[in-house]
Amino acid sequence: MVEPKGQQVGTNALPPDRAGVSAGTAGATMSAIVGPSYGSSEVLRHEVVDRPVVGDGEVLIRVRAASVCSGDVHLLTGKPYLIRLGFGLRRPKYRIPGQDVAGVVVAVGDKVTGFRIGDEVYGKTSGGGFAEYVCVSARTLAPKPATLTFEQAAAVPDSGMTALQGLREVGGLRPGGSVLVNGASGGVGTFAVQIAKALGGEVTAVCSTRHLAAVRDLGADHVIDYTAEDFTEVDGEYDIIFDLVGNRSLRECRRVLTPGGVFVSSAGSPGGNWLSPVLWIGKVVLANLFASQTFAPLLMRPTRADLEFLTGLAENATLRPLIERRYPLAETAAAFAHIADGHAQGKTVILACS
Structure with missing residues (x-):
């Protein structure tokens, strides 16, 4: 694992949110990519932050891979500006970006059925994916296709x-x-x-x-x-x-x-x-x-049913993600710059954990 290069932050350095960092983790920390303000990929920092706490209806996963989509770039830049009405007027609502993830379940919140610790899963969250751990709503999570690696699965959801x-x-x-x-x-x-x-x-x-x-x-x-x-x-x-x-x-x-x-x-x-x-x-x-x-x-609405349909296509060998580039977590800013350039082929993947 590459050691983070940014500043270490404490419990109160970032506001608590389910897809970002949460207080009350009894000292547990993780590496994450933080975007404290709107801007280009240059505002992103690799830091140590508090590990999120699983909430009702959520699953905490150890992220093995994540992918960058064009929506991540829009949320980072805050453009078009109307995005800010729903995702933070002055600064990003989710200080840790990243929506598409694949990993292993390490905790399950109350009222969650169908997932157990140790399950390999993939899905979409509102933010927080470019980190070692993230909480994801069980409604937008599904078992990882057996035929796909974590990198490939992370490329699928959005x-x-x-x-x-x-x-x-x-x-x-x-x-x-x-x-x-x-x-x-x-x-x-x-x-x-x-x-x-x-x-x-x-x-x-x-x-x-x-x-x-x-x-x-x-x-x-x-x-x-x-x-x-x-x-x-x-x-x-x-x-x-x-x-x-x-x-x-x-x-x-x-x-x-x-x-x-x-x-x-x-x-x-x-x-x-x-x-x-x-x-x-x-x-x-x-x-x-x-x-x-x-x-x-078209306004996409993530659902477990659609993820399961895509799982079926992948396991029938009729769907395979095309991955052009892979970056370690510490180089997420370079991945954003590649997507923002507008000529990427297929998907760009972030390797969060080995």
């Missing part, structure tokens, strides 16, 4: 559930349906390609030149290199456009949707730091007034 809900619940994908994934080489995109195939779809993947081989290997039936072609100008229509980039107008996308097709937007907030998220969602919703197609924004 991106996997976003892809699943976008395609199955919002997009209504059925066997034989045609799907275009715009942004197919990223965290959500690499899962979307595989899940769409598992649900019986015919998949067209849009990505840059350097990612073409990777998305083909994941099972894409067709690939479009956006540096050479505009997918809205290529002949063909799609039952579902799963947009993870937001770099084409709704009017352009409408041209390549089937008459009853669905445009699913999980592209975040293109174009600014203030009202752009609201304006973009408004445009997506209003587009339904002027077309036979459906335009729908």
Whole structure:
């Protein structure tokens, strides 16, 4: 284990919260990555903090691996600024970032059933994942797929559930349906390609030149290199456009949707730091007034049932996380910088414990 380089903090240095650090741990400490203020990856510090205490409905796990998603970057920077209404106006609500984790159960809170000490699990929490220990709600936790390592399992929750809900619940994908994934080489995109195939779809993947081989290997039936072609100008229509980039107008996308097709937007907030998220969602919703197609924004809601569905895909060898880079816990800031650059392939994983 790499020794932390930051300042050691005591019980009162950080506010107690379930996904951060909690008082009353009788001196037990852990290594963690702390983001005391909004900013770039440079604000992150590797410190020794108090170990969290398991609460009712929670499971305390020793983290073996965690992964960085684009949402972690937004919560660190506090941009778009509307995020701060729910996650802290002046500073981050969760001082320890990290939402996707995999590890071993070391304590179980009251009213929790289905988990025991020693279980290998994976899931999603509100924050606190970039640490040696974290408390996770039992509602968003599931047994780790037997076919996946801890590193692979940690890569699944946020991106996997976003892809699943976008395609199955919002997009209504059925066997034989045609799907275009715009942004197919990223965290959500690499899962979307595989899940769409598992649900019986015919998949067209849009990505840059350097990612073409990777998305083909994941099972894409067709690939479009956006540096050479505009997918809205290529002949063909799609039952579902799963947009993870937001770099084409709704009017352009409408041209390549089937008459009853669905445009699913999980592209975040293109174009600014203030009202752009609201304006973009408004445009997506209003587009339904002027077309036979459906335009729908996607807001992922983590559930154990969806994790268990993804577990089934992994154990049937139809889902495998694509991990581009791995970093030790002490180098989490470098992992954030890599994701913030915007050209990462697949997932980036943090190794919390050996």
